[in-house]
Amino acid sequence: MAIKRRTLLQAGAAFAAAIAAPSIVRAETKVWRVGASLPMTGPFATAGQLVAPAFAEFETVVNDNGGIGGIPIKIEVEDSGYIPKNALANFQRSLAGGDLHYYFGDSTGFMELVGPTLKGDQAVMMGSTSFASVLANPKERPYQYMAGPTYEDQFEILLRDVAAKGGKTVAFIYSDTEFGRDPIAHGRKIAGELGLKVVLEEVTKPAGADIESHVTKLAQANPDYALLQGYVTGVWPQLIGAARAFGLTTQFMGTFWAMEKVVADKVTDQAGPFLDGYQGVMPYRYFYDQENAPYYRELAAQKKAANPDFPGYVVTWELEGRLNLELWKKSMEMTLEANKQITADNLMASFRSIKDWDSGGFFGSPVTIKDHKIGQGRVYRYSADTKLFTPSSDWLTT
């Protein structure tokens, strides 16, 4: 077939129209666009892949119930590989795709990287998986928040609990990462105030740590309590297991990311009941604690309806992601109710004004936002027999 100039021109025009079309269509159909970077590959793929389906479910459920203010939402999830630079590229790509009303980040590194660029028309309300203390700073990070207490708060809750239970000596064991170091300086200060003696500060690798040497040092210091920070799936189960096998009486305590029942259960199944008695701070209720948690009951019913094989447990990491989304939804509704335009500034203003909100069971007491965070949490204790974390303290606020 001979290509005439006319056909070529027509083809070119059609091609250009095809390229330009998505932006035209996007401008016409109004949706609330939400972007998210999750670590689906790389070192934290475990967490990313477990949390991801929740975003799809949230979108379906909200849209089935008429969206937010009658307008449907659209959640677009991308993989970051837990590399901040990649997450930034994802964020910029989302921004380039049209109006963006919320973004969910996957690491402290990304939140710090993107923080300074959030201004003017680039400003977007932004939650994340991180509880890093630097992010709870309304002045310098006006668009970023966290759905719980900071690591410093969590550490403080643990230390107060140790003091209340009559502990005298503590050890801090943490990974050599920003995540691991976050609350340590604050922890030292609080321990001093409470009269607790910090007998050991042990830095470990974030993965594949030298367990024997750590246990040897721990045995020499022999503290009443050992506080763990900066781990997600590894190191903490092995460390506790080795300490138990060795016969140490030290009690171990962890923070949010090292408090997952799924991980603890697998250790119990394959290696033995080593984690029995492990304690830690969890900002939320565990999913099986549904008595005072209507939101959890509803969620369980939804999941059961969508998937008859639903085993009845939702990981805490997913709960965190959901709470982030719920807080955004709440801010959206408040802003719409006040008849204000949906901008990042208005959303954050609504967010800051959340007071005595009934979270539906995530937290024990009504939620009030202070310093872009929710300073509540409770100490739980794991039992290898029942395979449940059960509360060992009241709801504590900081």
Added chain:
Amino acid sequence: MIIGEYKTDYAQDEGIWNTWAKKLGFLLALAVLLLIPFVANDYQLLMAGQIAIFVIAVVGLNVVVGYTGLMSLGHGAFFAIGAYTAVAIHQFFPHIFPLITLVISMVVAGFFGFLFGLPSLRVKGLYLAVATLSANFIVLFFIRQDWLEHFTGGRGGTETPNAYLFGTELVTNQQKYFLIVPITIVLFLFAQNLFRSRFGRALIAIRDNDHSAEILGISLFNYKLKSFVISAAYCGAAGTLWAYFFPAILPEDFGLNMSITLLICLVAGGMGRSLGPIFGTILILMVPEILKMVAFYFSEGNASAQIYFSPIRDIVFGLMIIGFLIFEPMGLVSIWDRFWRFISRWPFAK
């Protein structure tokens, strides 16, 4: 190699743009580069800026790996040194002219290149790669230390300054583009020129056989170290621009991953060729992004689907690298060569 060029003296043969195709190509490239900031959105400029910065570093790596034949897995360290030097300078002189920062960073990184290069006199091949890799880790170790935290921000990284050009702060990616790309062009041309000189030919002789080169009167000590210094200075420049370009830096940015990415860019493009770094960097930085867009197109951002698309994307990227090594071991540049050979001989033999 393009044939069919009629030259009457050596001056023509030695010229940088010694063929019409090169002249035209360079002018076209300049025109496109000038056009990009006016048509591209923020995301595209982010990628363009990153590519421009990486090109500088890969051109630098090419000096050591491609032309001198020394393996290095430690160039991430020079990148880090450049970036952190810029941050430190801005603490004392917040409004310093960016080119001054650039030169200082290049000197500092060059000094570290001198240190890194010292083992190259004794150690060769992979052993050198691992020696430089170790040095890289040691540099990052110091950056993370608490007693340097005032300058480096320690483990948590640090926010980086914006460049001030004649009193205006360069904030948007578009503004930064106008700082980065001209520097990239200048540094690229300098490197290309280097290998038309006696110095460059000496390095190539060392790559081909260092003992023979020494017998011919090339001082290995002198040239290997100089090669490392130049290469490090390039990466230092890239680091400085990186610090200007991104709002924050973390020590982890500059580890083994960075060093390996630089190497892959170089090999994919073509080692020991001046255009190689440009092709390789564009390919290696853009392919994951394009794969992401493709995955996004099919999954529409659906979270559950992305669980499967993300690992597949990794597999495709890995297979692409392997495929390149199997089918185009000399890099993208060889495709480019074939294309031009075809054009210049057309309509005759292929």
Added chain:
Amino acid sequence: MGQFSQYVMNGIMNGSVYALIALGIVSIFKSTKVVNFAQGHVIMFGAYFYFTFAVMLPEATFMPDWVLKWEPEWLAGYKEGALMFSQKAAIAGWVNNVPRIILGLVGAVICNGLLGLLIERVFMRPLLGQSSFAMILCTIGLIWVLEGSASLIWTADVDQVPPLGPNFPIRFSLFGEQVFFFSASVVNFVLALLLFGSLMLVLRFTRSGVAIRATAEDQSTAYAMGINVPAVFSSAWVIASTTGAFAGAILASRNGLSPTLGLFGLSVLAIVLMGGLDSFLGVLIAAMMVGIFESLAQWQWGGEIAEIVPYVLVLIVILWRPNGLLGQAEIERI
């Protein structure tokens, strides 16, 4: 002194695991002149195969119950009255697991061996004759392929596997001070040394071992002498991947099983070069040295310094001996 020997022993235990990982890298290098950057990820596959055969398969409904939990009659008598976390309970718990541990190891070795063959045939063979640099980059490309495939096949969930040996502390006194080992670490240590030793014996005394050594010495001459060089290449990859299966099982039982397992291989690379790429003995010494110094540094200065110690050690050794501790210097001709 007792303290000192405690940490030295800890270091030796860790060093033996490093050595087991390094073994694969050396055996591939010796015969094919390729440094396998993806060895850590081959090991990760070994760990996942072990998980498949020791955890997933026994839980399947068609498997007899005794595979999942073996309760011979004498065991009930033995563990009567055993306290939680006591030596007796640990051994009894391990005996329960013995069938599936054996199943897991056998399955992992076979599957990983096949994986090694596959990698060699599909990815490495077409690159024969290319520069070793290209081959190394090919193994770097493999990292993405293996990581992505593992994530697709097994998902990225974190999993636990049964340890290879019972885990209880063995206490005794040395230089007047109490010291201890963990029995599971001793089992790992013995296993690693056995594998290392038997491989060295095979190389020295069997026909195929001689073929491998001859190929390592000079490829083209070996070819001319009638040695099937491609078969030698395959066998090198099979050796690396099967020992990698053991290394994977050990690593997974020590550190838990997750996609991060593969990263271990990259840190071992430095150890291999420190020992000398083509010397099994040198690499063994290097692995032990790094293990010991790491653990001593952890004792004296804590984790930050311990992390950097291997690299400082490698740098010093390489500067002192440019071909590693016991590596052969390459003879260069002009």
